Structure formats: structure tokens, C-alpha cells
Amino acid sequence: MKWQIRHLEFLLVPLFLVIGVYFRTFRLTAPLGDWHSWRQADTASVARNFIKDGYNPLYPQSDSLLALNEYGLPNPNRYFINEFPLYNSIVAGVYHFWGVNHVYARIVSIVFATLGALALYALARTLLGPTTALIALAYYQFNPYNIYYSRVVMPDPAFAAFSIIALYFCVRWVGSAKLRDGLLMAITFAVATLLKPYAIFLLIPLVYWIYLHPARHTRNLRLLFLLGSISILPLILWRYHVSLHKEGTFASSWLLNGDGIRFKGAFFRWLVYDRLNRLIFATGGFILFVAGYLLSHLKKNASFFFVWTTAIFIYMTVFAKGNVNHDYYQLPIVAPGSVLLAYASIYFIRLGKNLFQRGLNLILISSLIILSLALGWYEVRGYFNINNNGMIKAGKAIDQLSPSDALVIAPYQGDPAFLYQTNRHGWPIGGDIDNKIKSGASYYVTTSYDDEFNELKKRYGVVVQNDDYAIIKLGLPQ
Numbered sequence: 001m002k003w004q005i006r007h008l009e010f011l012l013v014p015l016f017l018v019i020g021v022y023f024r025t026f027r028l029t030a031p032l033g034d035w036h037s038w039r040q041a042d043t044a045s046v047a048r049n050f051i052k053d054g055y056n057p058l059y060p061q062s063d064s065l066l067a068l069n070e071y072g073l074p075n076p077n078r079y080f081i082n083e084f085p086l087y088n089s090i091v092a093g094v095y096h097f098w099g100v101n102h103v104y105a106r107i108v109s110i111v112f113a114t115l116g117a118l119a120l121y122a123l124a125r126t127l128l129g130p131t132t133a134l135i136a137l138a139y140y141q142f143n144p145y146n147i148y149y150s151r152v153v154m155p156d157p158a159f160a161a162f163s164i165i166a167l168y169f170c171v172r173w174v175g176s177a178k179l180r181d182g183l184l185m186a187i188t189f190a191v192a193t194l195l196k197p198y199a200i201f202l203l204i205p206l207v208y209w210i211y212l213h214p215a216r217h218t219r220n221l222r223l224l225f226l227l228g229s230i231s232i233l234p235l236i237l238w239r240y241h242v243s244l245h246k247e248g249t250f251a252s253s254w255l256l257n258g259d260g261i262r263f264k265g266a267f268f269r270w271l272v273y274d275r276l277n278r279l280i281f282a283t284g285g286f287i288l289f290v291a292g293y294l295l296s297h298l299k300k301n302a303s304f305f306f307v308w309t310t311a312i313f314i315y316m317t318v319f320a321k322g323n324v325n326h327d328y329y330q331l332p333i334v335a336p337g338s339v340l341l342a343y344a345s346i347y348f349i350r351l352g353k354n355l356f357q358r359g360l361n362l363i364l365i366s367s368l369i370i371l372s373l374a375l376g377w378y379e380v381r382g383y384f385n386i387n388n389n390g391m392i393k394a395g396k397a398i399d400q401l402s403p404s405d406a407l408v409i410a411p412y413q414g415d416p417a418f419l420y421q422t423n424r425h426g427w428p429i430g431g432d433i434d435n436k437i438k439s440g441a442s443y444y445v446t447t448s449y450d451d452e453f454n455e456l457k458k459r460y461g462v463v464v465q466n467d468d469y470a471i472i473k474l475g476l477p478q
Helices: 001-026 036-052 088-100 102-128 128-143 142-149 156-176 179-195 197-212 221-244 254-260 265-280 285-294 302-319 320-325 327-349 355-384 389-401 416-420 434-438 451-460
Strands: 407-409 425-427 442-444 470-473
Touching: 001 102, 001 128, 001 142, 036 088, 036 102, 036 416, 036 434, 088 102, 088 156, 088 179, 088 302, 102 128, 102 302, 102 327, 128 142, 128 197, 128 327, 128 355, 142 327, 142 355, 156 179, 156 197, 156 327, 179 197, 179 221, 179 285, 197 221, 197 302, 221 434, 254 320, 265 320, 265 327, 265 389, 285 302, 285 327, 320 327, 327 355, 327 442, 389 416, 389 442, 389 470, 416 425, 442 451, 451 470
Parallel strands: 407 425, 407 442
Antiparallel strands: 442 470
């Protein structure tokens, strides 16, 4: 039986990985105007500006001159100093060799996501065996929510991957006592925190597993201090650097408990009913996820995934408003959730007392998983759509029409996605036009023919106007 499973693994693991990559190429070449394009545009612009304006990872720059900090500070240098720009740097490196194209940024995300999937399989196999690991890998790779967020131009796919890899090396280090595994655990954990500071919550399952296995190397205080320093010091240094450039940060205090939403009815409605039940695990998977979570604390190895998921619940509670507002904030739960779903599936299948009962249980569990994937696709399919085709056309037009150093006003309610399409620096919001002109704005491009556009049209005339967009050259009134 073990021989058969091992040979099945050699077939299924590469197959699941390849199919997962194929699914993530869906609309790969589509313009950067899909769901959460505002966050993707900021990330992509940093990578592009590393090529256009010079590479300096300490001072990443977006396209927008609109200051987003909560201190009222202007941001004339367009600094975008939040997460350490590791993902953006890698994308810029690809751009350096193959040219600037957001498709390459999506491919980088897919590569990281695939590495994370492989690490999740290895972690689940180590602790729960090959059968559970195969089911977890399949669900993780084919989950529609995870498919979409594994190919976005954001640091989140890389963060999710390094989080899984760090926990995998933690389990390896505890079992092997090899310094190499301990160092890899510390380094990958540090990278995860640099990509997303809330990776710090991974300390909960990491410390739990080390505490659960008292041994000479896990109680060596000098070694723990060394590994802890490697894990945390990069984040501390980066956050100190961020604190010196508050003008380049975006307002973040509201992420914790804006509107006092934590533990209100809306908090549970959005996170439990809408995100976990409707969107991520999509009804059928949610049943198995909850069952797996409740069952997993009963056994030592499975409890690792119970604690990991609990740590993510704590993170979701601490950053309550951020998680309610942004569905991509829940991406970290897909990995342990997939394992818990697989764990519950195996548990219920094995409850059958004979082959017939186990067959019925298998059909029931399979139906729940298929229902989850089908409903998940129904919810996520719209994420791939371009929200405003007019801004894509307008961006190409202004890129051809204006000088490469022109500053552009591309009003889109503060969303930088439109500005990104122009391949220019400038402002993603209208208003206060005269001051923007004094600051160097020379073109105004819009897809909305509102009062501001009509006023500027009277003052300056239009260069281009059609059903999709209009371009105004700012300067001396006509």
C-alpha cells in the first residue's frame, strides 16, 4: 500500500502543480485593471519605477504624487515606503532582462505561489501523511479564490509562500536538529515579515511547535537567540526606516478597529459568513474546514494546523477593519484551511465501518469539495474582469501623446490604476487643478465627463475626445 501511494505521489504532485499553474494563467495578459487594481497598480508602479528612475530598495516610488499618510505630510518624491519592496525588486529584475510588462509580474507571483503549494504539501505530508497532503495540495491549487490571488501583482502571494516555507523549515528543524534547517526557518520567516509585517503572527504556531518538542537544540538559549535575531531584526530595522519617512507611508491605524467594528455583528457577518463561507471555502468546503478545525486539536501533529489557523483568527481580530474591508487580507488562511479540510475529509471517510459505508462517505465528501470549487468559481470569476476599459484606452493614448516626463492628472477617485495605465507620474484625483498645474501638471485625462471636465474643456479645449475618454492639455487658457 505504501509503495502504491508513493508511486501515486510521483504522478499526482507534479500533475496538481502543473494544472494549478495552468489555471493561474487565465487572462494572464489582460491589462492591469481587474479586481483590487488600485493595490496592484501601486505595486506594479514601484517595480516599473525601479527601471525608469533607478533602483533603490530603501526608497521605492509609486507614480502618485497624492500623499496617503495620516500625518498630513506632502509626498513630492512619490515615496511608497511600506512593505520592504522585495517582490517589486524581483519583478524589476525580470523587467531588466525582458522588458517592462505586468504579465511578467503575474508570472513571478505564480512562481512563488507554486513554491508555496509544494511547501504546503511537504509540511502536510510530514505531519499528517501523504493522503491528507495530496487532498490539501489539490484543494489549495484549485481553490478559485486562491487561484486569483496567486497571480495578482501584489506581494501577498510571495508572503503566503514564505510563510508556509518558514513553518515547514520549523518542523524540519525541530525534527532534524540541523542548524541549516534552523537558519532556513529564520531567514524565510524574516522574508515573510518584510513582505507583510503581520507575518509576525506566525510566531504563535512556530513557538508552539518548538515548545511541544523539548530537546537539546530547542532549549539551547544561545541558538534560539541567534535564530530569533535573524527572524526579527530585519523587520525592526525596516520599520525604523519607515518611521523616518512618514510622508511615504499610507494611513494604517484604521486597519485595526476602524468604526469600532471588532466583534460587532458586521464583523462576524463579513468575515465568517461572507469571506470564509461564501468566498474562500464556498459552503461545501466551509463545512469541512470547520469540522477539521474542531477535530485537529485532538492529535499532536494535527494540532499544529489548529494553532496556525488560530493565529490567523487572532490576526483577523487584531486587524479587524482591514480584514472586513479587503478580502485579500484573508489569503493566509487558505493554506492551513486546505489542510484542515483534507484532515476532516479523511476522518469522515474512515468513519465508515465497511467498504460500502466508506464509499458513501467518499461520495459525500467529494460532493462537498466539488460544490465548494464550483461555488467558489461563481463568486470569483468576476474578479478577472477589467473594471474600466476606457481607462486602458486612455492610458495608451496619453502614453503616445505626451512627453515621457509629463505629469498627468488622471482622476479615478484616488485609485492609482488609471494613472498607472498612462505610464506617467502625477495625480489619481482631480480638484485643486490650478495648484496641480503650478506643481507641473500638463495633461488631464478622464473617462468621466463631469463638471470638472466641462470647466477645464472651456478653459483649455480638448486634444482628444471620444466615447471612452478625453485628453486636455493644460497650460495657457485658449
